[in-house]
Amino acid sequence: MLAELSRQLKDAYQQLGEQQLYRQELWQLLTEYAPADEMLFSELKQSYPTTDWPAVREQLLTAIAKNSNVDLKPLYVQENLLNPLLKAVVAADGLWDLRIYEPLLKPRFSDLLLAKYDHEVRKMATTTGTRRKYQQLVGILKRMLAYPAGKSTVQAIVHDWQQQYPRRSAMMDELSRLNW
Numbered sequence: 001m002l003a004e005l006s007r008q009l010k011d012a013y014q015q016l017g018e019q020q021l022y023r024q025e026l027w028q029l030l031t032e033y034a035p036a037d038e039m040l041f042s043e044l045k046q047s048y049p050t051t052d053w054p055a056v057r058e059q060l061l062t063a064i065a066k067n068s069n070v071d072l073k074p075l076y077v078q079e080n081l082l083n084p085l086l087k088a089v090v091a092a093d094g095l096w097d098l099r100i101y102e103p104l105l106k107p108r109f110s111d112l113l114l115a116k117y118d119h120e121v122r123k124m125a126t127t128t129g130t131r132r133k134y135q136q137l138v139g140i141l142k143r144m145l146a147y148p149a150g151k152s153t154v155q156a157i158v159h160d161w162q163q164q165y166p167r168r169s170a171m172m173d174e175l176s177r178l179n180w
Contacts, residue, residue: 003033134174
């Protein structure tokens with residue numbers, strides 16, 4: 001309800017040419033009612049000269065980040081802020097975000113992404129599972145092979161698992177199917 005009223009007020013300010021009030025309402029929408037909304041973010045960006053935008057953007061991202069439930073990664077992509085994007089992807093649990101943003105990050109940060117894969121795949125292997133789980137682990141290892149230092153990293157992981165989990169016959173069987 002408040003978000004809709006705020007949007008209407010924003011539009012009214014824009015029509016009246018009240019630039020400062022328009023920006024304030026957009027700011028409030030982005031920090032309170034619709035955190036990290038990509039369309040509103042773009043709208044606010046358009047209201048600033050390109051020279052002023054980087055400083056405003058940093059203040060805005062800091063204000064939005066105070067809400068811990070907000071995902072800033074789409075805004076980082078929109079603004080081509082690869083370092084904060086990498087930091088957010090590495091900090092996230094699991095591989096979901098890594099797989100989403102991998103094409104964008106891999107050219108510049110392959111070593112850090114490979115380290116994230118290494119950490120997550122080792123964590124996943126600590127609990128026993130079905131053959132399907134081990135097939136998924138091998139699938140991740142295959143994906144890791146596409147990285148510059150991937151082969152040596154995968155070899156180390158496979159060696160470690162052969163030492164740590166020799167009684168997991170399904171795991172050993174799936175690892176033997178890994179085509180180097």
